[in-house]
Amino acid sequence: xxxxxxxxxxxxxxxxxxxxxxxxxxxxxxxxxxxxxxxxxxxxxxxxxxxxxxxxxxxxxxxxxxxxxxxxxxxxxxxxxxxxxxxxxxxxxxxxxxxxxxxxxxxxxxxxxxxxxxxxxxxxxxxxxxxxxxxxxxxxxxxxxxxxxxxxxxxxxxxxxxxxxxxxxxxxxxxxxxxxxxxxxxxxxxxxxxxxxxxxxxxxxxxxxxxxxxxxxxxxxxxxxxxxxxxxxxxxxxxxxxxxxxxxxxxxxxxxxxxxxxxxxxxxxxxxxxxxxxxxxxxxxxxxxxxxx
Amino acid sequence: xxxxxxxxxxxxxxxxxxxxxxxxxxxxxxxxxxxxxxxxxxxxxxxxxxxxxxxxxxxxxxxxxxxxxxxxxxxxxxxxxxxxxxxxxxxxxxxxxxxxxxxxxxxxxxxxxxxxxxxxxxxxxxxxxxxxxxxxxxxxxxxxxxxxxxxxxxxxxxxxxxxxxxxxxxxxxxxxxxxxxxxxxxxxxxxxxxxxxxxxxxxxxxxxxxxxxxxxxxxxxxxxxxxxxxxxxxxxxxxxxxxxxxxxxxxxxxxxxxxxxxxxxxxxxxxxxxxxxxxxxxxxxxxxxxxxxxxxxxxxxxxxxxxxxxxxxxxxxxxxxxxxxx
Numbered sequence: 195x196x197x198x199x200x201x202x203x204x205x206x207x208x209x210x211x212x213x214x215x216x217x218x219x220x221x222x223x224x225x226x227x228x229x230x231x232x233x234x235x236x237x238x239x240x241x242x243x244x245x246x247x248x249x250x251x252x253x254x255x256x257x258x259x260x261x262x263x264x265x266x267x268x269x270x271x272x273x274x275x276x277x278x279x280x281x282x283x284x285x286x287x288x289x290x291x292x293x294x295x296x297x298x299x300x301x302x303x304x305x306x307x308x309x310x311x312x313x314x315x316x317x318x319x320x321x322x323x324x325x326x327x328x329x330x331x332x333x334x335x336x337x338x339x340x341x342x343x344x345x346x347x348x349x350x351x352x353x354x355x356x357x358x359x360x361x362x363x364x365x366x367x368x369x370x371x372x373x374x375x376x377x378x379x380x381x382x383x384x385x386x387x388x389x390x391x392x393x394x395x396x397x398x399x400x401x402x403x404x405x406x407x408x409x410x411x412x413x414x415x416x417x418x419x420x421x422x423x424x425x426x427x428x429x430x431x432x433x434x435x436x437x438x439x440x441x442x443x444x445x446x447x448x449x450x451x452x453x454x455x456x457x458x459x460x461x462x463x464x465x466x467x468x469x470x471x472x473x474x475x476x477x478x479x480x481x482x483x484x485x486x487x
Numbered sequence: 488x489x490x491x492x493x494x495x496x497x498x499x500x501x502x503x504x505x506x507x508x509x510x511x512x513x514x515x516x517x518x519x520x521x522x523x524x525x526x527x528x529x530x531x532x533x534x535x536x537x538x539x540x541x542x543x544x545x546x547x548x549x550x551x552x553x554x555x556x557x558x559x560x561x562x563x564x565x566x567x568x569x570x571x572x573x574x575x576x577x578x579x580x581x582x583x584x585x586x587x588x589x590x591x592x593x594x595x596x597x598x599x600x601x602x603x604x605x606x607x608x609x610x611x612x613x614x615x616x617x618x619x620x621x622x623x624x625x626x627x628x629x630x631x632x633x634x635x636x637x638x639x640x641x642x643x644x645x646x647x648x649x650x651x652x653x654x655x656x657x658x659x660x661x662x663x664x665x666x667x668x669x670x671x672x673x674x675x676x677x678x679x680x681x682x683x684x685x686x687x688x689x690x691x692x693x694x695x696x697x698x699x700x701x702x703x704x705x706x707x708x709x710x711x712x713x714x715x716x717x718x719x720x721x722x723x724x725x726x727x728x729x730x731x732x733x734x735x736x737x738x739x740x741x742x743x744x745x746x747x748x749x750x751x752x753x754x755x756x757x758x759x760x761x762x763x764x765x766x767x768x769x770x771x772x773x774x775x776x777x778x779x780x781x782x783x784x785x786x787x788x789x790x791x792x793x794x795x796x797x798x799x800x801x802x803x804x805x806x807x808x809x810x811x812x813x
Binding site: 211218219221222228230233236247291292295296303310312316317319320324331333334354385386387388391411416421422425443447451465468480 | 514521522523529530532533536539540542597599601602603613615617618626627628633679682683712736737739740741743747767771774793803
């Protein structure tokens with residue numbers, strides 16, 4: 195240091211991080227970004243593929259004509275579309291009351307009891323159980339004894355898949371309701387069941403609705419459990435739902451690898467419809483939840 | 488008792504309440520019984536699934552004994568059935584899915600929680616969750632029409648050319664007919680399917696770690712890698728293992744996507760480039776035409792799948808602290 199120099203010279207900043215540490219840090223950051231980019235890329239790839247192949251296959255016929263037989267020209271998806279709506283609605287009608295009540299039991303009556311803990315655990319297992327096993331179960335329960343495939347069996351199979359989702363979200367959402375609300379209801383002399391129905395349920399309404407929508411998104415595209423229960427065919431199903439009920443997922447499965455061009459086009463149109471319906475449901479649930487918070 | 492919470496209007500209810508002197512205990516008890524009964528249905532369902540698998544598969548288990556697990560014969564003519572090729576295919580595809588999927592999901596979770604700027608978090612999170620919501624049959628379509636040709640042309644063909652004649656590698660990575668279908672392709676599709684699922688659970692786990700811990704680590708001069716490696720992973724390690732096991736449970740039982748791309752061969756091949764089958768894909772393929780012993784053998788396969796996934800999911804649920812994610 196010379197005397198005529200200022201006391202302090204701003205040196206250029208030198209990082210004291212060892213090169214090896216910096217390298218591993220940079221590697222982590224780059225890989226994380228790459229993997230995320232890959233994930234998003236795959237999403238857009240799948241959506242893009244559906245749009246490219248599906249939009250060209252869409253026409254008025256898709257919604258008005260029934261599925262073509264092997265080797266026949268034209269045709270549409272009217273019967274599997276309606277069939278899928280019927281099966282999904284049936285599944286939801288069975289699962290929603292049971293699921294909401296079971297979730298209510300866990301949140302309000304069972305709370306921390308042993309049995310409630312067991313039910314929670316088993317419900318979580320059911321939540322991720324392979325759906326093909328649920329198809330096999332319903333087959334042995336409702337198809338084999340009654341000697342034929344039916345829409346009822348398909349609806350029950352879908353209900354079993356939807357149920358754990360509804361149980362879980364109902365319980366989670368009811369637990370978020372503050373205790374003071376229940377106490378206020380009880381202080382007015384309302385019995386527990388009235389408090390639950392008119393205070394807790396009302397407060398948790400939006401959250402419980404998201405559970406139902408999530409469950410619906412989950413079952414709308416399920417294929418495996420319908421293979422052995424509702425089956426599929428190329429004509430209108432009986433109003434009694436006995437015999438096979440045509441549905442979109444199984445139709446897509448059967449048409450996708452078929453040797454007929456119009457079958458393949460219909461499979462793409464069906465895929466497009468089903469995917470965007472499900473993604474729409476998923477986005478709707480997110481909107482409802484974000485509005486609540 | 489009606490289960491529709493919104494059927495009654497507020498006005499009539501408050502009117503009822505004010506007139507009521509004594510709460511009606513019968514309806515109260517009925518409601519409690521109804522919810523208790525509904526909750527018990529969950530237990531009945533799982534027991535029912537277990538029982539139906541055991542009973543339906545019993546003839547096959549009795550006929551073939553322990554040999555059912557190790558035999559590779561699947562012959563409808565002579566009514567001989569063995570589960571080994573399907574079991575091996577299930578384990579191989581799930582293993583490939585895990586090897587590829589775990590790093591991918593961890594990377595995405597770390598990006599979302601540690602690196603992403605605020606404006607990016609929401610859209611990227613949404614994209615990852617939408618990817619998890621895409622039904623498996625669509626992954627199957629994408630796999631069959633987009634992914635399979637690519638794998639055939641750019642992976643199977645060149646790799647087979649390189650390794651031909653080499654010991655070991657020449658067996659495992661050799662495609663006799665490079666169509667793109669095969670065990671490896673199925674494993675990769677499974678990896679893409681379980682990645683968003685594991686990533687979103689892991690993201691929630693990492694978000695729950697108190698930020699004081701992270702900040703103090705940064706404060707003593709740690710790099711992001713060191714924070715992740717020495718603070719976050721030890722903190723959330725157990726639940727991350729649980730999350731990956733949930734993903735494994737999914738990969739083991741996945742049906743449609745695998746059925747589309749695995750090639751559905753009954754024989755077991757030593758090469759991951761050759762077609763194979765998994766338990767789920769074989770059941771999906773053969774069940775509707777099966778009769779008698781074949782039907783029982785297929786349900787017995789389902790029984791094996793049930794117990795394997797049951798054990799995996801039990802471990803997963805014991806490891807994962809309950810978060811508000813499905």
